[in-house]
Amino acid sequence: MAATTKRIELFYDVISPYTWYAFEVLMRYKTHWNVSVELKPFLLGAIMKGSGNTPPAFVPNKGKYMMKDIPRLSRYFNVPLKLLSDPGKSMFERGSLVPNRFLTATDLLYPDHLEGVTRAIWMELWNKDEDITSAPILERAGKAGGLSDEQLKKILGHMTEQVTKDRLKAYSNLALEYGAFGSPTIVAHAGGKPMMFFGSDRFPVLANEIGEKWLGPDPDNQKSLL
Numbered sequence: 001m002a003a004t005t006k007r008i009e010l011f012y013d014v015i016s017p018y019t020w021y022a023f024e025v026l027m028r029y030k031t032h033w034n035v036s037v038e039l040k041p042f043l044l045g046a047i048m049k050g051s052g053n054t055p056p057a058f059v060p061n062k063g064k065y066m067m068k069d070i071p072r073l074s075r076y077f078n079v080p081l082k083l084l085s086d087p088g089k090s091m092f093e094r095g096s097l098v099p100n101r102f103l104t105a106t107d108l109l110y111p112d113h114l115e116g117v118t119r120a121i122w123m124e125l126w127n128k129d130e131d132i133t134s135a136p137i138l139e140r141a142g143k144a145g146g147l148s149d150e151q152l153k154k155i156l157g158h159m160t161e162q163v164t165k166d167r168l169k170a171y172s173n174l175a176l177e178y179g180a181f182g183s184p185t186i187v188a189h190a191g192g193k194p195m196m197f198f199g200s201d202r203f204p205v206l207a208n209e210i211g212e213k214w215l216g217p218d219p220d221n222q223k224s225l226l
């Protein structure tokens with residue numbers, strides 16, 4: 001009998017720090033687990049609205065907790081994430097529509113570059129504290145992610161095309177259909193019904209459910225904690 005082809009969908013918004021951790025873990029595990037990983041940019045604002053949720057930082061004590069939790073997790077996951085100087089401005093005033101359209105257009109035109117460009121945008125916001133709604137910063141991220149000047153020009157022109165807006169909406173709606181209420185939303189397909197997981201802290205459980213081994217957050221790093 002042919003082995004089941006396992007796949008994992010990562011629905012993600014680059015505005016979410018926890019999602020950077022989940023993204024790197026999945027990219028590391030691509031070569032360890034018998035799975036394919038599909039990157040699906042979505043809009044966290046649409047997920048919050050569609051599910052009737054609110055951002056956790058709106059609860060003051062959760063917000064304070066996150067300021068402590070996020071740096072701890074940066075060390076645990078071995079991801080160079082740093083706190084933002086003005087989270088309100090970066091996360092709620094500027095929001096994530098522009099970078100998500102940039103990523104969606106990248107996915108539509110040059111899907112092989114989506115992983116690299118996504119990582120580079122996370123570096124700009126969550127490591128360098130830059131404005132990821134600004135065209136020069138997106139262009140810098142695009143180049144760091146391997147795009148040529150010509151490709152970048154096409155992507156920037158494609159960001160406001162209907163097909164890009166529709167795709168972003170479709171991925172947000174699909175995530176809501178799976179039961180999403182936040183980011184990261186991870187959907188595992190391993191033969192039975194799709195299994196939805198929320199958070200970068202569910203990997204040991206996910207591994208157990210799909211019959212793969214959890215070797216800690218950074219399986220190629222000897223010091224990785226289990």
Ligand SMILES: N[C@@H](CCC(=O)N[C@@H](CS)C(=O)NCC(=O)O)C(=O)O
Nearest residue numbers: 016017018056181182183199200201
């Ligand atoms: N426990 C999760 C928390 C993830 C999280 O708080 N994600 C935020 C966005 S940065 C969210 O969408 N939260 C929705 C909620 O907590 O209901 C983890 O460790 O990854």
